[in-house]
Amino acid sequence: MSTVRGARERARIEVTAAIKDEARRRLAAEGAAKLSLRAVARELGMVSSALYRYFPSRDDLLTALIIDAYDSVGAAAEAALAGRAGAAPRERWTAVCAAVRDWALAHPHEYALIYGSPVPGYSAPQDTVGPASRVGNALIAVLREAHAGPGLALPPLPAELCPEAERMTEEFAPGLPPQVTAALVAAWAQLVGLISFELFGQFQRVVEDTERARFFRHNADRLAHEVGLPAGSGPGDQGNLGRR
Amino acid sequence: MSTVRGARERARIEVTAAIKDEARRRLAAEGAAKLSLRAVARELGMVSSALYRYFPSRDDLLTALIIDAYDSVGAAAEAALAGRAGAAPRERWTAVCAAVRDWALAHPHEYALIYGSPVPGYSAPQDTVGPASRVGNALIAVLREAHAGPGLALPPLPAELCPEAERMTEEFAPGLPPQVTAALVAAWAQLVGLISFELFGQFQRVVEDTERARFFRHNADRLAHEVGLPAGSGPGDQGNLGRR
DNA sequence: GTCTATAGGCGGATAGAC
DNA sequence: GTCTATCCGCCTATAGAC
Numbered sequence: 001m002s003t004v005r006g007a008r009e010r011a012r013i014e015v016t017a018a019i020k021d022e023a024r025r026r027l028a029a030e031g032a033a034k035l036s037l038r039a040v041a042r043e044l045g046m047v048s049s050a051l052y053r054y055f056p057s058r059d060d061l062l063t064a065l066i067i068d069a070y071d072s073v074g075a076a077a078e079a080a081l082a083g084r085a086g087a088a089p090r091e092r093w094t095a096v097c098a099a100v101r102d103w104a105l106a107h108p109h110e111y112a113l114i115y116g117s118p119v120p121g122y123s124a125p126q127d128t129v130g131p132a133s134r135v136g137n138a139l140i141a142v143l144r145e146a147h148a149g150p151g152l153a154l155p156p157l158p159a160e161l162c163p164e165a166e167r168m169t170e171e172f173a174p175g176l177p178p179q180v181t182a183a184l185v186a187a188w189a190q191l192v193g194l195i196s197f198e199l200f201g202q203f204q205r206v207v208e209d210t211e212r213a214r215f216f217r218h219n220a221d222r223l224a225h226e227v228g229l230p231a232g233s234g235p236g237d238q239g240n241l242g243r244r
Numbered sequence: 245m246s247t248v249r250g251a252r253e254r255a256r257i258e259v260t261a262a263i264k265d266e267a268r269r270r271l272a273a274e275g276a277a278k279l280s281l282r283a284v285a286r287e288l289g290m291v292s293s294a295l296y297r298y299f300p301s302r303d304d305l306l307t308a309l310i311i312d313a314y315d316s317v318g319a320a321a322e323a324a325l326a327g328r329a330g331a332a333p334r335e336r337w338t339a340v341c342a343a344v345r346d347w348a349l350a351h352p353h354e355y356a357l358i359y360g361s362p363v364p365g366y367s368a369p370q371d372t373v374g375p376a377s378r379v380g381n382a383l384i385a386v387l388r389e390a391h392a393g394p395g396l397a398l399p400p401l402p403a404e405l406c407p408e409a410e411r412m413t414e415e416f417a418p419g420l421p422p423q424v425t426a427a428l429v430a431a432w433a434q435l436v437g438l439i440s441f442e443l444f445g446q447f448q449r450v451v452e453d454t455e456r457a458r459f460f461r462h463n464a465d466r467l468a469h470e471v472g473l474p475a476g477s478g479p480g481d482q483g484n485l486g487r488r
Numbered sequence: 489g490t491c492t493a494t495a496g497g498c499g500g501a502t503a504g505a506c
Numbered sequence: 507g508t509c510t511a512t513c514c515g516c517c518t519a520t521a522g523a524c
Contacts, residue, residue: 038499048500115444117360161455194434208411280517293492
């Protein structure tokens, strides 16, 4: 409680932040698999053993970076949502999608850390689960609101998928029609697929750089339709049930 | 021409194959970023310098693995196609999709190598481009055949995307309607997104293990619809849009 | 083509002084 | 909390003998 203790804690927080910042730079340079405490320490002008006072092991540092990344993209999604309070659900949907893509383009290595190949030998602890679901929750919020009023007609699910869709709904999206929950999970995976292709180079020689934003937006829009969000004929217009 | 020379070349091919096999095991154990000639050599009972007679550098070994992986998944896709010669396009589509997923589940580390995060510091040479497009070409073949007869009705593209869709069509899918080409590129990215989520652990605590095959199949089917393949009311039934 | 040897690095993690 | 020192491992790549 003393100011001395406060200063110490403040210093600790600052050094921890500096370590994570440098670690993110190392992540960009060498990748998560080769992230090393030694390199971070060297770059920071510290000695490697000093870092162990802040992170008990390399994997703990990695976990901190993963949580930060999930929180960062989650915050971006939530901000996009908050900035469109009261807008038509479809517009809010595409805003969240675009926010995620923008974040990914701005933080490609952190994106790869959370949505790319798993780091061999590393297994994420339970602490990452909460932050990992923030973007999904933002999308769920959009859909929940859209379905609070007049329910939207989405084709029924094949019978064999109904039990699982109902289980998922109960588990993390209560209130949504089960077919919407199932469609959302798929849409989210597909969205990340589009972003990964762009970021990981699979669109090289396929989609022109300058067209990728347009291409993504178009597909985010198609996915909105897939999860049952009505097509507006104009911005802010919620339209009726018809296809565009 | 002599048998001696033939034997030597055969030996060389066999050793090369053994190196790549062991490298694939190392890939599974340590990941692409940490693939090392030394570890491969050690595991093979060779000395590291000997490997340099087969692969001039670590990156060249990596390139060979990447090409092999693309060829492997490409061959799986082509086999699925060949096994369904004469079937309805939609069935052929889902067969290719399922074949890619099956291959990915059977070769998760090779999948991560080609569709996961790029390896930092490594840049793929031109040689990978051909093999990389085999799966895409298989899907194009399905669509080309489906559109050879009566064109399928797919909603027109927003005007702003038309030039790019036409460029893509000309470049690698001549004969397809441009909106189909655009839809295919997106569908392929989305398909990989679904597989990556499954393989990279994003479906943990979301989609139950036992339900993932069904879930994937359902979504591959939805994607078939997105690229303009007619929905059959039953298996093998092409519906009313086309006779082949 | 394979070997030994070597150069010149890198890493995680810990012990013990200050 | 930071330092030095240390243990023990790892790596790419080359030179030169056989």
